[in-house]
Amino acid sequence: MSAEHNDFYAAPGEEAEGTVYTAMGGGDWADIASAQAERGDETLVINMGPQHPSTHGVLRLMVECDGETVRSIRPGIGFLHTGIEKNMEYRSWTQGTTFVTRMDYVAPLFNEAAYCFSVERLLGIEDQIPQRAQDIRVLMMELCRIASHLVAIGTGGMEIGALTVMTIGFREREMILDFFEAVTGLRMNHAYIRPGGVALDLPETGIAQLRDLISWLEKHLPEYAAFCNENPIFKGRMCGIGYQDLSACFALGVTGPVLRSTGYAWDLRKQQPYCGYETYDFDVITWDTSDAYGRFRVRLDEMWESLKIVKQATDRLEASTGQPVMVDDPKIAWPATLAVGPDGQGNSHEHIKHIMGESMEALIHHFKLVTEGFRVPPGQAYVPIESPKGELGCHVVSDGGTRPYRAHMRDPGFNHLQSVPIQCEGGMLADIVVAVGSLDPVMGGVDR
């Protein structure tokens, strides 16, 4: 490394050798403001965020306006950067799920799934994952998609003043999170999908709870359409806003509902099926307006498609009760099956009895896996999945060790924020909020 990189912990503002790169073309905020003051025209420079209630988390937007017309807008990100990818290089492969689940925290199960699919491809065990584990993954991912779309619709509505959409959105989401809590022990940050399968099977009451949840959602999901679809204020705020056509989506790497709102039916669940999606009956939703309203309608209809998949998965899971949910390889399968005790979580007494009293081999496997982990053959893999926001991929490199050599998450929100200028410039100041909300970025995933 060259000399300029030696002082890793240099204080902010400390002189570095060579060029210091800063945002906004090498200027500091004070310089931008003073340069603007000298220009003497009516252009207004506004710093929106990072602590702004309508920017979907800690997103900073630097806006130049002429009156209320946006002349230039530049997003600034990185305020929620937590170094997850670096941290993963110091933990075992299984512990990696605990980290990735915290990236896009609105859709945690998708992060886990993308990471685990990549690790499984490196391990070469993609064909050995038990069917029940795959069905549980599909079930959990589709419920998570509904929960994520509810947040997108709810917060997007709240930001334009439709507060009821937010309150009912979070009401439904809470029901889904209750089910997640019953299955994984946690409302979010589950670390439930693991390399080789899932952490534990559905609880005994799982299917019954699921049927309750499905009937709850069937009863309440129509409310969003009734509130919003033909609401003149809602349509007035959403229609024609945040316009982005198909070629712009391709150029800027935009996927998910934003891409489908241009009329292009691109969904990785259909195009490059994983996890057995090809065996489920569902449709890819598109809209033809390429605007914020189209994205809202795509999300709304996708929740129904997800519910269709959830119902099919429920039937399959009911039929496969008792079958394994983890790959049949004691050198990979995480041994400690947890049982939900009175405190919400606890070790399975059956498992402890097995390793302490019955099987020396089981004890050795348990000890080796927990302290050492498993080794993954060298190589690299990139497995993309269709998250609620778009293409979520995990690039994993292994050097044959017990820890990831490099893990990089391709979060759809990261790409989507690149398209904020193309959607907002030339529009009105108030429409920024609608456009950003329709992209549904989650800063935990964007900044990682």
Place this chain on the structure above:
Amino acid sequence: MSDEQSDLTPAVPEPPKPVATRRGMWSSGTGDTSGYSRIVRAVDWPAASEPPFGSWYDDAYNRLLALVDDPFIKVVLDRGELTFFVPREKVVEVMQALRDDALLRFEFCASVSGVHYPDDAGSELHVVYHLQSMTHNRRLRVETACPDADPHVPSVVATYPAADWHERETWDMFGIIFDGHPHLTRILMPDDWVGHPQRKDYPLGGIPIEYKGTTVPPVDARRNYR
């Protein structure tokens, strides 16, 4: 940026040699009491593949060979994923051909990520591009490399605008300078940050924790399995 541009000397971005030769079970610098201290293991990367690869891979390979002079250092087909290792001075040309040719048509650049291989002398820093052809429903990975002493790789933003932020992140995290990038600034770390955190020689950080009379070292200083 212009004063930073250097002549691109043809680096030899060979993919990493045998990852490492490992002795014993534990990370270096710690006493190995496992009883396996004399075990020596060589770890190899997936070997280069030779045509024919099968499926659509041959078509893409031959087409690119016809469009670009000598584009490959090697091709690796591993676990169903095709990787073209390309010298850095050919990256722009290769990417342009991959996007524009009707038979290739990789119109979508999903991701760019860096990987640091400190042991891979002469090409320590790798850049990995993940491409997607929606027309043909195919995926492809292009990988290039540059030496740590001359960390320059041409930018592909002119071909794939989506790579803009990804290249900024790769600069931010690995210190790879993308020549020709319109605005290569830090993106995740603060503007005045010094160093590139995801390089292997950048410490993770952390402090020893004292608990009940004993001290637990930070994660990167602990003894661990490899």
